[in-house]
Amino acid sequence: MIEIEETSLAAPLDGSKPLQRQIQERIVAAILRGAIASHEPLPATRVLARQLQVSRNTVTLVYEKMAEDGYLVSVGRRGFFIDERFLRQHEKAARTASREAGRAEAPDAGLWTGRMRLRPTLQPNIRKPDNWQSFPYPFIYGHAAADPVSISRWRDCIRQAGRAEHLGQLMNDLVDADDPLLIEQIIRRILPRRGFRAGKDEILVTIGSQNAVYLLSRLFCGPGVKVGFENPGYVDARNIFTLDGAEIVDLPVDASGARPDARLEGCGLVYVTPSHQAPTNVTMTMQRRLVLLQAAERHDFLILEDDYEHELNYVGPRQHALRGYDQNGRVLHAGSLSKPVFPGLRLGFIVAPPDVITELRALRRLMFRHPSVLDQRAMALFMSEGHYDAHIRRQQGLLARRWATMLSEIERQLPDCTVTMTTGGSALWIRLPEGIAAARFQAEAASRGAAVEVGDIHFREPGAEHNFLRLGYGPIENAQIPAGIAVLRQALDHCLAERDRCRSPAAAPGGQGGGPDAQ
Structure with missing residues (x-):
């Protein structure tokens, strides 16, 4: 009999994911890495169920489904074994892949790029943080409010x-x-x-x-x-x-x-x-x-x-x-x-x-x-x-509240920014104070937990003079907006201080200091 601990089958399951799928994934992984021998039966359903703290029926259903899919075969009174046909197919594919990998040489990049008629990667594109959902304050456009x-x-x-x-x-x-x-x-x-x-x-x-x-x-x-x-x-x-x-x-x-x-x-x-x-x-x-x-x-x-x-x-x-x-x-x-x-x-x-x-x-x-x-x-x-219409009504009400909160908080906390008035939607377009680069502000906001989008990319000729942001409010809860705008205020204050230091005479080569003792 296979020792369950040796196959990693008995590790705790994630209660937020389908149990049967998790169990099947573990069994397949154990088979592919050789942790389960083909001549030994898989753990008995009652034993594995007890180890995983699930019902025996759950394990039975997994075994039966895997038998239908060709991974396992049921042997009367002995239990479930790995289907030899599956193992042979897997081993043959692995050997073929290994041979091909041994013969392959790294191709010259010019072999491909020189023949491409189009190079879409060379075009400017919108960039958003891949992990924007982990930010406490995700002011990201293009994502619907959760419903x-x-x-x-x-x-x-x-x-x-x-x-x-x-x-x-x-x-x-x-x-x-x-x-x-x-x-x-x-x-x-x-x-x-x-x-x-x-x-x-x-x-x-x-x-x-x-x-x-x-x-x-x-x-x-x-x-x-x-x-x-x-x-x-x-x-x-x-x-x-x-x-x-x-x-x-x-x-x-x-x-x-x-x-x-x-x-x-x-x-x-x-x-x-x-x-x-x-x-x-x-x-x-x-x-x-x-x-x-x-x-x-x-x-x-x-x-x-x-x-x-x-x-x-x-x-x-x-x-x-x-x-x-x-x-x-x-x-x-x-x-x-x-x-x-x-x-x-x-x-x-x-x-x-x-x-x-x-x-x-x-x-x-x-x-x-x-x-x-x-x-x-x-x-x-x-x-x-009627679900679509009902959803739209809920979204309109939800976004309307966030729209009003965004405008109110920007007016209160970011009075030195200019916001473009809209008739709804899920984002606002604002302009930062003169001399504040949108990309620099984005980096500073991100370091404080707020994800924002720069607007430069949407202009035909992006440049520092286009100091715009697009602030989406679809993914952020209404209650979080005031705190999120406060973080943007902190980021803006930091950027304003940087700008002013660069503009001060003391920052120029040979400039005079501007401290309290300066005459």
Whole structure:
């Protein structure tokens, strides 16, 4: 009989994780490292259950499942043994990998890089701390506020999507099609809230709104195409257009959104984020929207409306999407289904004329065919049962409170910073005092437990003069905001003192001291 202690099977289990999965992972690991001999049975279920302090039934289920998966084999009256076929396959794979590793030589870097047509790593990109969740004060954008109710209901919808009545949809390759139930829910629940309607042949499901931008850029952009782009603007979208060879034309942004002017002449496409401008979060005024639509007709360009966060406008009257005012079919509308709920889910959509959607389907098929059928059906169920709308209402109330607290605390504790007024969303755009570099402030805030994002990256030409921060408040609890802003105050005071020391005459070579004894 195998000694349990020698196999590391009896170490305490983590009560926050599924017990059966933990036990199976330990048994597989013990088999692979040779701690369990093939000629000896695994520990008896009652013995292992007693050691792990779990029910005997739990261990029995693990053994039976591993037998079904080909890891173990049950021998009558003797127990469970390692399946020899599994061992042979594993040993053969290990020998092959060892031989290949012995033959392989480190390739010359130029062998690969010299042949690459694209180098996306050379583009400027948003950088966030990988461990931002460990910060006491995470002012990080792009993460939804935790909602245990929605998490529980989403799990229910995932389970429903795997039931017999939906299994046929899950088992099929949709090729270039989408889940019809999800398309129906987008038409019934999402588009009316945005102020327009569309037919089934005008909608394509995507892997998030950014994937929608990528697909549309591939279809409409390339060398020689000018793209009007907000400055500051969403850097990932700018990188997408640049990667396709388009020429970027800067559109200045102010408190009313992007400013349409004479620079739009000659553009083939104009990219805007009207509901919440990325990254300033301002909402484009009605006057600007109408001027932009008129300019599209006058200068003959298309508009790509990235409406990634439409549902999170909760201050003042809600405006329709830009496409809701489009009378000439020039607006390509991209939206997100997952960003207001679970940003990691990655589901979005495009609304465009049928001919455009047909080409997008063919393009998407070449890339990844279609988004996960399971995720599409689960989202359709989540919407049809009213969970999506209920979640949005809860998020609006929660974020509205955090928005008010953020503005109040910034005004109280950071009066020397300038904050851009918004109509909601999940972040604020603030400008630091003159002479304070955003990157230096970020480092100082991080050392004190606050994670913030620098805004420089969103400008066409990043520089020290762009001393902006984007402060997200989705992940931080409302009660923690005052203390978090106090930490930012401490970081700012430190940076101001550094700035003043550098500016003082004593800091210059040959300068005179400014101490109390100076004359």
